[in-house]
Amino acid sequence: xxxxxxxxxxxxxxxxxxxxxxxxxxxxxxxxxxxxxxxxxxxxxxxxxxxxxxxxxxxxxxxxxxxxxxxxxxxxxxxxxxxxxxxxxxxxxxxxxxxxxxxxxxxxxxxxxxxxxxxxxxxxxxxxxxxxxxxxxxxxxxxxxxxxxxxxxxxxxxxxxxxxxxxxxxxxxxxxxxxxxxxxxxxxxxxxxxxxxxxxxxxxxxxxxxxxxxxxxxxxxxxxxxxxxxxxxxxxxxxxxxxxxxxxxxxxxxxxxxxxxxxxxxxxxxxxxxxxxxxxxxxxxxxxxxxxxxxxxxxxxxxxxxxxxxxxxxxxxxxxxxxxxxxxxxxxxxxxxxxxxxxxxxxxxxxxxxxxxxxxxxxxxxxxxxxxxxxxxxxxxxxxxxxxxxxxxxxxxxxxxxxxxxxxxxxxxxxxxxxxxxxxxxxxxxxxxxxxxxxxxxxxxxxxxxxxxxxxxxxxxxxxxxxxxxxxxxxxxxxxxxxxxxxxxxxxxxxxxxxxxxxxxxxxxxxxxxxxxxxxxxxxxxxxxxxxxxxxxxxxxxxxxxxxxxxxxxxxxxxxxxxxxxxxxxxxxxxxxxxxxxxxxxxxxxxxxxxxxxxxx
Numbered sequence: 001x002x003x004x005x006x007x008x009x010x011x012x013x014x015x016x017x018x019x020x021x022x023x024x025x026x027x028x029x030x031x032x033x034x035x036x037x038x039x040x041x042x043x044x045x046x047x048x049x050x051x052x053x054x055x056x057x058x059x060x061x062x063x064x065x066x067x068x069x070x071x072x073x074x075x076x077x078x079x080x081x082x083x084x085x086x087x088x089x090x091x092x093x094x095x096x097x098x099x100x101x102x103x104x105x106x107x108x109x110x111x112x113x114x115x116x117x118x119x120x121x122x123x124x125x126x127x128x129x130x131x132x133x134x135x136x137x138x139x140x141x142x143x144x145x146x147x148x149x150x151x152x153x154x155x156x157x158x159x160x161x162x163x164x165x166x167x168x169x170x171x172x173x174x175x176x177x178x179x180x181x182x183x184x185x186x187x188x189x190x191x192x193x194x195x196x197x198x199x200x201x202x203x204x205x206x207x208x209x210x211x212x213x214x215x216x217x218x219x220x221x222x223x224x225x226x227x228x229x230x231x232x233x234x235x236x237x238x239x240x241x242x243x244x245x246x247x248x249x250x251x252x253x254x255x256x257x258x259x260x261x262x263x264x265x266x267x268x269x270x271x272x273x274x275x276x277x278x279x280x281x282x283x284x285x286x287x288x289x290x291x292x293x294x295x296x297x298x299x300x301x302x303x304x305x306x307x308x309x310x311x312x313x314x315x316x317x318x319x320x321x322x323x324x325x326x327x328x329x330x331x332x333x334x335x336x337x338x339x340x341x342x343x344x345x346x347x348x349x350x351x352x353x354x355x356x357x358x359x360x361x362x363x364x365x366x367x368x369x370x371x372x373x374x375x376x377x378x379x380x381x382x383x384x385x386x387x388x389x390x391x392x393x394x395x396x397x398x399x400x401x402x403x404x405x406x407x408x409x410x411x412x413x414x415x416x417x418x419x420x421x422x423x424x425x426x427x428x429x430x431x432x433x434x435x436x437x438x439x440x441x442x443x444x445x446x447x448x449x450x451x452x453x454x455x456x457x458x459x460x461x462x463x464x465x466x467x468x469x470x471x472x473x474x475x476x477x478x479x480x481x482x483x484x485x486x487x488x489x490x491x492x493x494x495x496x497x498x499x500x501x502x503x504x505x506x507x508x509x510x511x512x513x514x515x516x517x518x519x520x521x522x523x524x525x526x527x528x529x530x531x532x533x534x535x536x537x538x539x540x541x542x543x544x545x546x547x548x549x550x551x552x553x554x555x556x557x558x559x560x561x562x563x564x565x566x567x568x569x570x571x572x573x574x575x576x577x578x579x580x581x582x583x584x585x586x587x588x589x590x591x592x593x594x595x596x597x598x599x600x601x
Contacts, residue, residue, distance in 0.1 A: 017137050018137060018138040018598075019136060019137060019138070020039055020047075020130075020132045020136050020137060020138050021117070021120035021121060022038065022039055022120075023037065023038065023039060023049075023080065023082070023110050023117055024112070024116045024117055024120075025082070025083075025110045025111050025112030025113070025114075025116060025117055026111075026112070026113055026114055026116070027083070027091075027093045027096060027110075027111025027112065027113045028093070028110075028111055029108060029109070029110055029111070030096065030097055030100050030108070030109040030111060030178075031100060031105065031106070031107060031108045031109055031175055031176060031177070031178065032108045032174055032175070032176055033176030035174065035176075037080070037108060037110075037174055039132070039136055041174065042078055042080075042132075042174075043134065043135070043136060043169070044134050044167060044168060044169025045076065045077065045078045045134060045168075045169055045173070046073070046076055046077040046078070046131070046132070046133060046134060046155055046158050046159070046162075046168075047077070047078050047079075047080060047131070047132040048066070048077065048078070048079045048080070048129060048130070048131055048132075048151065048155075049080050049082050049117075049121070049129065049130040049131075049132065050062065050063075050066065050079060050080070050081045050082065050127060050128075050129055051082045051084050051117075051118060051121070051123050051126065051127060051128040051129070051130070052081055052082070052083060052084070052126060052127050053083060053084055053085050053086050053087075053090055053126050054083070054090060054095075054096070054099035054102075054103065055086055055087055055090060055343075055359065055360065055398050055416075056086070056126045056127065056343075056360075057289055057305045057306050057343050058126065058127055058144060058145055058306075058575075058576075059126050059127040060103060060248075060289070061145050061271065061289070061306065062127045062129070062145055062147075062148075063103055063105060064248060065145065065146075065147075065148040066079060066148055066151075067106075068148070069148055069151065069152050069155070070106070070107065072152075073152070073155050073159075074173065075170045075171060075172075076155070076159050076168060076170055077155055078107070078108070078173045078174065078175075079107040080107065080108050080109070080110060081100075081105055081107060081108070081109035081110065082109075082110045082112055082117050082118065083096050083099075083109055083110065083111050083112060084112050084115050084117070084118040084123070084126065085113055085115075086126070087384060087397055087398050087416050087477075088384075088397070088416070088477050089397060089398070089415075089416035089417075089418075090416070091113035091114075092113075093111055093113070095439075095456070096109070096111045098187070098439075098456050101178065101187070101205070102187040102204070102205050103230075104205070106175060106177070107173075107175050108174050108175055119482075121138075121141075124143070124484075124577060124579060124593060124594075125143045125144070125575060125576075125577045125578075125593070127143070127144065127145075128141065128142070128143045128594075129141070129142045129143075129147060129151060130142075131151060131154055131155075131158075133158055133162065134158070134162045134167045134168050134169065135162075135167055138598075139154070139158070139598075140154055140596075140597060140598060141594045141596075141597070141598060142573075142594070142595070142596045142597075143575040143577070143593065143594055143595055143596075144554075144573065144574050144575025144576070144595065145573075145574060145575070146273070146571055146572050146573045146574055147573055147596060149500070149569075149571050150500035150503075150558075150571070150573075150596060153500050153501050153502065154500070154501065157501060183458045183459075184210070184217075184219055184458075185201060185203050185206075185210060185458045185459060185460075186203060186204075186205040186206050186458055187203075187204050187205040187455050187456065187458065188201045188202060188203050188204060188210075188441075188453050188455055188458065188459075188460070189201075189202040189204040189230075189231065189232040189233070189441055189442065189453065189455065190202050190232055190233050190234050190245075190292065190401065190441065190442035190453060191234065191442060191443075191444045191451060191453050191460060192234040192235060192236055192242060192444055193236075193444050193445070193446055193451075194211075194236070194242075194257055195236075195240065196257070197214045198211055198212060198213055198214055198220060199211070199212045199213075199214065199216055199444070199446075199451065199460065200212075200234055200242060200255075200257070201234075201453065201460065202228075202231040202232055202233070202234055202244070202245075203222075203231075204230045204231060204232060204247075204455075205230070207224065207226075207228050207229055207230060207231070208222050208223060208224045208225075208228060208231075209222070209223040209224055209228070209231065209234075209244065209255060210222055210223070211223065211257070212460070214446070216451055216459075216460035216461075216462055217459075217460070223255060223260070223262070224262060227246075227253065227262050228244070228246050228249065228253070229246065229247070229248035229249045230247045230248040231244050231245060231246050231247060232245045232247045232290075232291050232292060232345075233245035233290070233291055233292030233293040233294075233303065233346075233347070233442075234293070235293040235294050235295050235300065236295070237254070237295060237300070237315070238295070239315075240256070240257070240258070241254045241255065241256050241257075242254065242255045242256075242257065243265070243293050243295075243300050243313075244293075245290040245291055245292055245293050245302070245303075246264075246267070246290070247289050247290060247291055247305075248289070249267070249269055250267050250268070250269060250270060250271050250272070250286065250287045250288055250289060250290070250306075251264050251266060251267030251268075251269060251287060251290075252264070252265050252266035252267055252282075252287070252290060252293065252300070252302070252313060253265060264283065265282060265283070265313070265315070265318075266282035266283065266285070266287065266313045266320050267282070267283070267285070267286065267287040267290075268283065268284065268285070268286050268287075270286045271286060271287075271288050271289075271306065272285075272286040272287055272288040272306070272307060273286070273572045273574070274327070274514070274555050274572060274574060275557075275572070278321065278322045279319065279320065279321035279322065280319060280320070280321075281318060281319060282313055282318050282319055282320045283318070285320050287302075287304065287306075287311070287320075288304055288305075288306030288307045289304070289305045289306030290302045290303065290304055290305070290306075290311075291303045291304075291305035291343075291344070291345045291346075291400075292344075292345060292346050292347045292357075292401075292442075293347065294347035294348060294349045294354060295349060296347075296349035296354045297354075297369070298314075299312040299313065299314050299315075300312065300313040300314075300315065301323065301347055301349070301354055302320075303344040303345055303346065303347050303356065303357075304325075304344070305343045305344060305345050305359075307325075307327045308325055308326075308327055308328065308329045308340065308341045308342055308343060308344070309322055309323075309324060309325030309326075309327060309341060309344075310322075310323045310324040310325055310336075310341070310344060310354075310356070310367070311323055323336060324336035324337070324339050324341070324367055324371075324373055325339055325340065325341045325344075326338065326339070326340060327553075328340045328516065328518070328551070328553060328576075329341075329342045329343075329360065329381070329551070329553075329576045329578070330342060330361070330380070330381060330518075330520070330551055330578075331358070331361040331363055331365075331375060331378060331379070331380050331381070333365075333372075333373050333374050333375055334372065334373060335371060335372055335373075336367060336371045336372070336373055339367075339373035341356070341358050341361075341365075341373075342358055342359070342360035342361040342363075342381060343358070343359045343360040344356050344357065344358050344359070345357050345358075345359040345399075345400045345401070346359075346399065346400050346401040346402045346413065346442065347402065348402040348403050348404045348410060349404065350404050350408070352368060352369050353366045353367070353368055353369075354366060354367050355402045355404065355410050356402070357399040357400055357401055357402045357412060357413070358378065358399075359398045359399060359400055359415070360381060360398070361378050361379075361380055361381055362378050362383070362384035362395065362396045362397055362398055362399065363375055363376075363377060363378025363379075363396070363399075364376045364377040364378060364396065364399065364402065364410070364412055364423055365378070376391055376423055376425065376428070377391050377394050377395075377396060377412075377423060377430055378396065380520055380549075381520075381549070381578050382549065382578070382580065383395070383476070383477070384396065384397045384398065384416075384476075384477050385397060385474070385475045385476035385477045386414070386417045386419065386432075386472055386474065386475050387430075387474040387475065387476055388421075388429075388430050388431050388432055388472060388474065389429060389430065389474075390428065390429060390430075391423065391428045391429060391430055392428075394429075394430035395474075395475075395476055395477075396412060396414050396417065396421065397414060397415070397416035397417045397477070398415050398416040399412045399413055399414045399415055399421075400413055400415040400440075400441040400442065401413030401415070401440065401441055401442035401443055401453070403442070403443045403444065403445060403450065404445075405422070405445070405465070406445075408424075408425065408426065409422055409423060409424040409425065409426075410422070410423050410425075411433060411443055411450060413440040413441055413442055413443055413452065413453070414440070415439050415440055415441055415455075416439070417435075418435065418436065418437045418438055418439065418440065419432055419433075419434065419435045419437060419440070419472070420432070420433040420434040420437060420440060420443065420450070420452060420463070421433065431470075432470045432471075432472045433463075433465070433466055433470065434452075434463055434466070434470060435470055435472060437452060437454050437457075437461065438454050438455070438456040438457040439454065439455045439456035439457075440452050440453060440454055440455065441453050441455040446462070448464065448465060449462050449463060449464050449465065450462075450463050450465055451463075482580075483547065483580040483581055483582040484579055484580065484581050484582070484587075484588070484591065485581075485582050485583075485584045485586065485587035485588065486541065486581050486582070486583055486584070486587040486588055486589070486591065487583070487584070487585065487586070487587040487588060487589045488541055488543055488583050488585070488587075489540070489541060489543075489589075490538055490539070490540055490541075490589065491538075491539040491540075491541055491589060491590070491591055492536070492537075492538060492539075492589060492590040492591070493517065493528075493536060493537045493538075493539055493550075493552065493590075493591050493593070494535070494536050494590065494591070494592045494593070494599075495515060495535040495536065495552070495554040495592075495593050495594075495595050496535075496592055496593065496594045496595060496596070496597055496598070496599045497513070497535055497554075497556045497573070497595040497596050497597060498596055498597030498598070499556075499558040499561075499596075500558060500571075500596070502560060502561055502562075503558040503559060503560055503561055503571075504558060504559065504561040505556065505557070505558055506557045506558060506559040506570055512556060512557040512558070513533055513534070513535050513554070513555065513556045513557075514531065514532075514533060514553075514554065514555040514556075515531070515532050515533070515534060515535055515536075515537060515552070515553070515554050516530070516531045516532075516551075516552070516553040516554075517529050517530065517537055517539065517550065517551070517552055517553075518530075518550075518551045519548055519549065519550050519551060520548055520549045520551065521545065521548055523542055523544070523545050524541065524542055524545045524547075524548035524549075524550070524581075525539060525540065525541065525542065525550075526540040526541065526542040527539070527540035528540055535554060535556070535595075541583055543583075545583070546582065546583045547580075547581065547582045547583065548580075548581060549578050549579065549580050549581070550577070550578075550579045550581055550591075551576070551577070551578055552576070552577040552579065552593060553574075553575075553576045553577075554574065554575055554577075554593070554595050555572060555573065555574040556572075556573050556574075556595060556596070557570055557571070557572050557573070558570065558571055558573070559571075573595055573596055575593075575595055577593055579591070579593070
């Protein structure tokens with residue numbers, strides 16, 4: 001049992017003087033007009049490095065969190081995206097360039113396919129934000145979401161401090177906008193066939209829906225002018241309306257093809273955070289990046305990518321509730337309330353199963369009418385590839401879509417393999433239906449053909465379902481991230497959290513911190529797993545297990561430190577880490593994970 005936690009100490013006001021390492025990446029720079037940047041070019045500006053990868057929903061949340069700060073402090077502050085890939089596909093330069101446009105990144109981005117700058121800054125998780133002062137010193141590091149307010153306070157302090165010292169340089173930044181490209185669709189997400197035979201597509205980057213003729217090319221009309229933000233999933237309701245996953249607005253809307261009416265039916269527009277309600281009137285409960293929707297068992301099922309869960313929306317009662325998942329990220333089967341998902345992004349319903357494309361675990365999973373979650377293909381967060389055959393050894397790479405086929409099998413939009421795959425539950429085998437697609441993100445049946453959303457080619461592609469599978473050379477991959485070498489026996493886990501300037505931990509209603517630890521395989525930990533309120537833990541490693549992954553989830557809530565304010569502004573900081581570890585005699589006995597601040601030990 002842990003000793004009682006000492007009272008939290010205020011964050012030190014004197015910042016450590018750590019020189020920022022140079023920015024290096026073999027992929028080069030984007031959004032700079034062809035110029036390479038160095039830290040010397042940024043001297044005199046406050047620089048925020050955003051370590052991200054485009055598969056990561058938390059990274060996409062942070063991009064949105066930073067937009068207001070980026071605009072407000074544009075004359076003093078430069079945000080630099082450092083793209084650090086998890087999947088093999090994300091190491092392709094064109095894929096990074098596509099993602100920069102897709103997610104409207106309006107600052108320079110360093111493409112670092114070999115994780116060189118990631119290693120220089122000792123980053124352990126996506127997303128991580130590092131703040132560098134105008135003299136080139138690292139002054140803060142933050143992992144996860146919810147830090148924009150803290151970073152803005154720090155930026156304001158640095159502006160005052162360096163204005164007084166004469167070391168602040170104001171003016172335009174190095175961002176150069178790329179030339180726009182004219183296409184009817186721009187990074188479409190999902191599609192649905194309307195009763196008229198036409199196709200409705202979520203045109204994600206243009207924040208609209210597009211209705212196309214049955215040929216999948218002729219535009220009938222564009223739908224939504226300011227209604228949607230990066231819409232994704234679409235599903236036809238029994239009423240004839242279409243339910244839309246309005247992803248970045250954290251909402252569900254309906255679209256009536258007959259009248260053209262658009263109505264918000266679920267979500268508040270705010271992102272769900274730990275501690276928020278998980279059920280209730282649909283328009284009063286926050287959602288988090290709903291990515292796909294499906295009609296099953298009399299309700300709308302929602303792939304809630306932002307919190308690694310499945311939710312349901314009941315149009316009859318106008319309510320939402322959690323249906324499966326704990327918010328912990330990983331691959332754990334079992335009863336719905338105990339299962340773990342990792343960014344579920346695609347759904348397809350049959351009579352007795354709801355199929356799930358669980359993207360971050362590169363898995364195809366399903367939930368049955370018995371309420372139990374099972375995995376058909378996939379093994380975890382760090383293994384992926386393109387391998388057909390028996391499902392237990394087959395590999396996918398970040399699939400975003402799944403489509404039920406007439407024979408009882410399912411087609412998987414295997415996004416980062418640029419392929420359409422097929423899983424047959426009768427034989428429990430995986431085959432490849434088509435290759436040479438470009439980031440397929442969904443597909444819809446149309447007669448004896450299947451219409452694939454080729455997101456990165458900005459089009460729909462019609463394929464006849466083949467009689468025979470395509471032969472593909474098998475490849476298997478493991479994440480590039482180097483394992484942390486840890487000593488056998490006791491490992492001290494420290495989650496470093498320093499409340500922002502002018503704030504303190506919110507202890508009005510009890511502990512405001514939460515730490516959850518588990519491992520893959522579970523046998524890696526002999527002791528120390530489970531939940532608690534201290535941000536440190538003594539872990540006992542099993543001497544019989546020499547490698548695995550530690551799963552760490554941490555949360556802290558801080559509020560304005562002003563006794564005169566009866567209703568102080570409060571903020572939640574949270575992050576999930578998956579830390580590959582290898583047990584070696586010369587390994588470390590302490591594992592620090594920075595949630596916010598600097599590790600001074």
